[in-house]
Amino acid sequence: MTYVCAQCKKKLAQEEGALRCPYCGSRIFVKERPNIPREVSTD
Numbered sequence: 549m550t551y552v553c554a555q556c557k558k559k560l561a562q563e564e565g566a567l568r569c570p571y572c573g574s575r576i577f578v579k580e581r582p583n584i585p586r587e588v589s590t591d
């Protein structure tokens with residue numbers, strides 16, 4: 549699972565729990581969502 553720092557937006561590949569950004573020290577992270585464009589099927 550890849551996390552993205554909510555402040556500096558850096559990607560952090562860390563396990564869940566005890567997360568702390570080594571760059572800015574923030575403890576707020578968001579789970580990176582795979583940017584997969586979904587095809588819209590029109591019937």
Ligand SMILES: [Zn+2]
Pocket residue numbers: 553554555556557558569570571572573574
């Ligand atoms: Zn950060």
